[in-house]
Amino acid sequence: MKKITIIIQGLSLAFIISLAACKKLDLVPTDKFTEANYWSSPEKAAIVLNTAYSQMFNNDRFFYNEGLSDNAYAGRGDQQGVTSIASGVADASLARFREEWGDRYAGIKTCHIFLENVDKVPGFDENLKNRMKAEARFLRAFQYFQLYTWYGDVPLFEKDLSVTEAKSISRTPRAQVLQFVLNELDAVASILPANAQYPAADRGRITKGAAIALKARVLLFENRWQDVIDVTEQLINSNTNGNYGLFTSYEGLFLPQNEFNQEVIFDLQYVPDLKYHENFFDLAPLSVGARVNSMAPTQELVDDYIMLNGKSIREAGSGYNENDPYNNRDPRLTATVVYHNYKWKKPDGSTQTIYIQPGTDPDQDKKPDEYAPGAASSPTGYYMRKYYDPTSTVNFRSGLNLILIRYADILLMYAEAKNELDQMTADVWNKTIRPIRVRAGFSESAALDFNAALTQEQLQQIIRRERRSELAMEGLRIFDIRRWKTAEDVLNGWAHGARYGEPTIDNGYIRANQRSFDKNKHYLWAVPRDERNLNPNLSQNDNW
Secondary structure (H helix, E strand, O other): OOOOOOOOOOOOHHHHHOOOOOOOHHHOOOOOOOOOOOOOOHHHHHHHHHHHHHOOOOHHHHHHHHHHOOOEEOOOOOHHHHHHHHOOOOOOOOHHHHHHHHHHHHHHHHHHHHHHHHHHOOOOOHHHHHHHHHHHHHHHHHHHHHHHHHHOOEOOOOOOOOHHHHOOOOOEOHHHHHHHHHHHHHHHHOOOOOHHHOOHHHOOOOOHHHHHHHHHHHHHHOOOHHHHHHHHHHHHOOOOOOOOOOOOOOOHHHOHHHOOOOOEEEEEOOEOOOEOEOHHHHOOOHHHOOOOOOOEEOHHHHHOOOEOOOOOOOOOOOOOOOOOOOOOEOHHHHHHEEOOOEEEEOOOOOEEEEOOOOOOOOOOOOOOOOOOOOOOOOOOOOEEOOOOOOOOOHHHOEOOOEEEEEHHHHHHHHHHHHHHOOOOOHHHHHOOHHHHHHHHOOOOHHHHOOOOOOOHHHHHHHHHHHHHHHHOOOOOHHHHHHHOOOHHHHOOEEEEOOOOOOOOOHHHOOEEEEEOOOOOOOOOOOOOHHHHHHOOOOOOOOOO
């Protein structure tokens, strides 16, 4: 059973931080929670920390961040502002810019409240208290990492601010915020237990391995290749910092019966009927019970899945057939994307064929999944499969955890860093790319064996494609194309769908959405207009 205490807030933060207009300690009311009387037990302190956990991320952003990238198109409702951003029409008033900024700082505030008050709690076991402090510091570092990744320079502070201070603080240089995050992750990694040291009741809490893995991701975003190697090796070459490895099944990795497996380093916790998500109500095929399609994979993503022989679909000798495009492809495609004639596995073990190509559904009176411009069906001719929960209830309500960092990503970070330093060898390949592909279902030696004849640039493209295929629909693609500085290449022009469009336009591939990315502007988001109205000391990013 999942640990529920890190999921249920149980108490509004408003109660915790409310002072009830009291100005003297001898006037503190006894019939309500105030700053003066709240910190009376470890259980109450835990509620505040659990609130900080819940503010770290949410399922809507987890899923819809894919629509910011070339992996998916969010074609209905501008979910999380991704359509406006991807189309290049967003301005500083966009709600997503305001909410991302505000939510991150709300999470930081909760961490500060916890850190500044937890020492007041009587009878608190010192080891447990120190561990919980380390968890709060990790969560604060995570929030700052997200902030500077999107906005560049952001206000950095290490205590809870007064209203006056919050309205006058300036943006801190990005490099200084980055160094703070790295320092904090180093500090908490020395305090937090490894995953095997937590009792089952505390599964899902932040571990030493999570701090090390997040540090690796931070360094990856900075192209600090040797540092990435040094940090990832702490998880690859030793069990001291946690017991991690690839789960045996790629498809099974994302099923509820396999939660907390050895590949998961850190994930968002959910519990059926208590804290849940139901995004698949708008992502799955309509014929299996979905309501409408709000985001769909693109043809560009589908095209990047290689053939079983290891070749890309455009390579000579790949065996790719445009008239039978999903045959002999990387098995991760089927675990991630629903395409025409897909065999959807139902909870009872049976399968249902998904008909997407126009005119192919045997029941032409219904044909809910067939592509049609402007219909409720997918605008690209594809649907999502990864993270579908067969145990979900009404409206696809699911308690399935959402993985933020997993061991395969660590291996891919290591492989990328080694190659960027021109150190890719058969040994490195055989402990990174090869086991990932074996787990995915590849068996041909041409796909599994290291090819020493490949150039560094060719290997770079293979590794980048491997990241895309392995991590698709996990919210990471947008960060990869930003750090590679390829966003202006892949986010300009049309995002396409399957070959159900006008034959004379783009060889018949659906033109789903026209993207626009200005490299002189869009690598950083706008500082929200409302924040700058409240605080004139906040400067704006270039060209916004």
